Amino acid sequence: MPIHATSNFWILETEHSAYAFGLDADGRLVNCYWGERLLHPGDYPTPGIPGGWASFNDAGQLAREEYPAESGLKYIEPCFKASYADGARDSVLCFEKAEQQENELKIHLRDEQQALKIILGYRIHPAGDLLERWAEATNESQAVIRLERILSAQWHLPRARAYRLSHLYGRWADEWNVCREALTMGVKVLESRRITTSHHANPWFAVDGGRADEDHGEVWFGALAWSGNWKFIAETTEFGSTRLSLGLNDWDFAWQLHPGETFSTPAVISGYTPDGFGAASRRLHDFIREQVLPNGQALRKVLYNSWEATEFNVDETSQAALAELAAEMGVELFVMDDGWFHGRDHDRAGLGDWWPDDKKFPNGLKPLVERVNALGMEFGLWVEPEMVNPDSDLYRAHPDWAIHFPGRSRSEARNQLILNFARAEVQEYILEKLDKILSENNIRFIKWDMNRNASEPGWQGAPGDPRELWVRYVQGVYRVWGELRKRHPQVTWQSCSGGGGRVDLGILRLADQAWVSDNTEPTARLNIQEGYSQVYPACTMEAWVTDMGPDYLPLEFRMHVSMCGALGIGGHLVRWGAEKRVEAAKWIALYKEIRPIIQFGDLYRLRSAQENSFSALEYVSKDRKDAVLFAFRSHQPLIPYLEPQPPIYLRGLDPAALYTLEGCEAVRSGLAWMRTGIDLHLFDYQSTVRRIRQVS
Ligand code: GLA
Numbered sequence: 046m047p048i049h050a051t052s053n054f055w056i057l058e059t060e061h062s063a064y065a066f067g068l069d070a071d072g073r074l075v076n077c078y079w080g081e082r083l084l085h086p087g088d089y090p091t092p093g094i095p096g097g098w099a100s101f102n103d104a105g106q107l108a109r110e111e112y113p114a115e116s117g118l119k120y121i122e123p124c125f126k127a128s129y130a131d132g133a134r135d136s137v138l139c140f141e142k143a144e145q146q147e148n149e150l151k152i153h154l155r156d157e158q159q160a161l162k163i164i165l166g167y168r169i170h171p172a173g174d175l176l177e178r179w180a181e182a183t184n185e186s187q188a189v190i191r192l193e194r195i196l197s198a199q200w201h202l203p204r205a206r207a208y209r210l211s212h213l214y215g216r217w218a219d220e221w222n223v224c225r226e227a228l229t230m231g232v233k234v235l236e237s238r239r240i241t242t243s244h245h246a247n248p249w250f251a252v253d254g255g256r257a258d259e260d261h262g263e264v265w266f267g268a269l270a271w272s273g274n275w276k277f278i279a280e281t282t283e284f285g286s287t288r289l290s291l292g293l294n295d296w297d298f299a300w301q302l303h304p305g306e307t308f309s310t311p312a313v314i315s316g317y318t319p320d321g322f323g324a325a326s327r328r329l330h331d332f333i334r335e336q337v338l339p340n341g342q343a344l345r346k347v348l349y350n351s352w353e354a355t356e357f358n359v360d361e362t363s364q365a366a367l368a369e370l371a372a373e374m375g376v377e378l379f380v381m382d383d384g385w386f387h388g389r390d391h392d393r394a395g396l397g398d399w400w401p402d403d404k405k406f407p408n409g410l411k412p413l414v415e416r417v418n419a420l421g422m423e424f425g426l427w428v429e430p431e432m433v434n435p436d437s438d439l440y441r442a443h444p445d446w447a448i449h450f451p452g453r454s455r456s457e458a459r460n461q462l463i464l465n466f467a468r469a470e471v472q473e474y475i476l477e478k479l480d481k482i483l484s485e486n487n488i489r490f491i492k493w494d495m496n497r498n499a500s501e502p503g504w505q506g507a508p509g510d511p512r513e514l515w516v517r518y519v520q521g522v523y524r525v526w527g528e529l530r531k532r533h534p535q536v537t538w539q540s541c542s543g544g545g546g547r548v549d550l551g552i553l554r555l556a557d558q559a560w561v562s563d564n565t566e567p568t569a570r571l572n573i574q575e576g577y578s579q580v581y582p583a584c585t586m587e588a589w590v591t592d593m594g595p596d597y598l599p600l601e602f603r604m605h606v607s608m609c610g611a612l613g614i615g616g617h618l619v620r621w622g623a624e625k626r627v628e629a630a631k632w633i634a635l636y637k638e639i640r641p642i643i644q645f646g647d648l649y650r651l652r653s654a655q656e657n658s659f660s661a662l663e664y665v666s667k668d669r670k671d672a673v674l675f676a677f678r679s680h681q682p683l684i685p686y687l688e689p690q691p692p693i694y695l696r697g698l699d700p701a702a703l704y705t706l707e708g709c710e711a712v713r714s715g716l717a718w719m720r721t722g723i724d725l726h727l728f729d730y731q732s733t734v735r736r737i738r739q740v741s
Pocket of ligand 1: 352382383496541542544560562563
């Protein structure tokens with residue numbers, strides 16, 4: 046049984062990991078264990094005697110509380126803070142009861158006086174070795190309760206050890222850098238205050254003891270399903286304890302919880318593996334494909350996107366010319382990017398007016414869509430629904446719909462403002478406009494973009510606390526997107542925010558794939574893709590081959606880089622010339638053969654691109670019968686032969702089965718390929734893709 050429970054102790058077991066907590070002698074709910082699954086329920090440590098010494102170090106400060114609220118003599122980072130009508134600003138959460146259902150456990154807590162109930166939700170995913178958590182607050186009183194912080198979860202790591210935190214950081218066009226740093230005394234915060242997930246950090250963590258690598262070592266990891274302001278806190282105390290918290294950001298956050306209402310936090314998913322960062326990523330990839338994505342098992346199509354070729358200069362002639370060439374190359378989906386709608390000749394006008402521009406498309410989109418369909422491809426479109434240009438009919442009609450503080454200056458970014466998606470009329474307007482385009486045209490793909498972050502977060506006429514904007518905006522986006530998905534189930538959706546500014550487990554419930562960066566220069570892309578792969582699976586990683594970067598980068602190299610994800614083409618095909626297009630067609634054909642392995646298989650990062658100029662990765666099908674190896678030699682060292690190219694050791698094969706590796710004569714066991722290594726000898730900007738096939 047995955048959940049072992051007594052009246053005051055709970056053990057949540059997955060196939061290989063376990064998480065245990067219980068009530069201590071003072072009635073606090075405290076964490077007891079998070080790590081490898083032990084042999085018997087009696088093996089897990091129980092809460093024991095509460096600690097505490099000296100008037101400065103109360104037991105409350107030292108306890109490893111599951112969900113600490115602001116109260117008593119504790120000065121650690123709490124999960125929960127609220128203020129009440131009677132002036133109280135602390136919450137003393139007492140255990141009330143536990144409810145258990147198969148793989149789910151709910152712990153009910155209640156404030157000692159206020160009629161506030163907190164439910165801690167736990168759901169185990171046994172096969173994936175993952176634990177999902179969330180919290181719910183219900184106001185059972187007659188007065189409003191003001192929530193000031195309500196995180197999704199706190200985790201405690203085994204005591205008295207030194208830890209290292211891995212996280213992702215970056216900026217526009219340079220997202221997804223992996224940073225590994227020691228957690229020293231004090232608090233480390235990662236967050237977004239931008240109303241969206243952000244390019245700058247991502248709500249994911251992996252913590253290890255300092256020596257884990259791709260294949261070995263204990264790793265505790267987690268990710269948040271939320272696309273707005275979030276906060277991750279790692280706190281290491283003077284008492285040798287390290288706790289991690291993740292959830293909604295409490296910065297500028299407030300929520301009026303009215304009598305009878307419940308506030309539910311976004312979920313977090315967390316896991317433990319003794320098998321290094323690679324295993325942690327594979328667990329997340331499987332979970333995202335199986336539990337998060339709406340159609341995680343659907344093959345991602347090879348698409349063409351017009352942005353880098355034609356930018357705002359789209360019309361039927363230019364797009365049809367590209368579409369014809371794309372179709373010849375084997376592209377399956379043609380996506381017209383920005384520039385197609387009313388008044389959109391540049392980025393200073395048009396956003397908000399979601400109907401075809403009558404100069405560029407005098408007969409609407411239909412003729413182009415039909416031409417694309419006649420070429421055997423599906424048609425897709427770019428939109429940026431949350432935005433408005435001051436130069437638009439929408440803004441002229443509803444200037445108050447843009448987020449701002451009335452009467453004060455407001456910042457434009459890329460000449461645009463953000464529509465307040467917390468407002469029902471804004472949601473309705475966008476819903477109606479997008480619904481119309483999708484109903485009137487045979488559109489199978491939407492790229493949903495978001496090209497700026499929030500500022501001056503005013504909400505005129507807010508029904509409650511205007512700071513609720515941060516959360517209600519995101520809920521509004523989820524609602525509109527979810528409703529459109531429901532009404533138009535034939536559409537595949539992409540999440541884009543100036544590249545990788547909005548990728549998280551929340552948006553991936555709505556978006557099938559993501560645009561991970563506006564930087565398509567392939568050597569940069571290797572780093573970007575590797576960082577992205579820490580959390581998110583290849584089937585969501587849209588990767589286009591474009592003309593960005595120096596001409597001496599071979600097409601083959603560019604294609605191989607993009608074939609590591611959901612392949613797309615974004616170059617100017619007319620300028621490519623026939624020879625290049627024929628070569629690209631060859632790679633597209635190969636990609637179509639191997640994409641099930643890439644999109645649904647297990648990823649092994651064999652040699653890091655962020656750390657080396659010679660890098661390699663491998664995808665292995667779930668049945669271990671097929672695999673694909675990619676290797677790249679990117680930038681040119683001063684004296685090439687000084688840069689060693691160590692052998693590449695394959696991973697993930699069946700040790701006892703026999704395999705062939707393209708380009709090698711030998712038939713060898715999986716064990717042999719994994720233990721003895723292969724020499725690839727790549728020159729500058731050379732790359733290789735090799736199929737590995739089981740022969741027995
Ligand atoms: C953003 C996207 C690009 C493109 C442009 C269009 O920058 O990331 O891919 O769609 O907007 O304006």
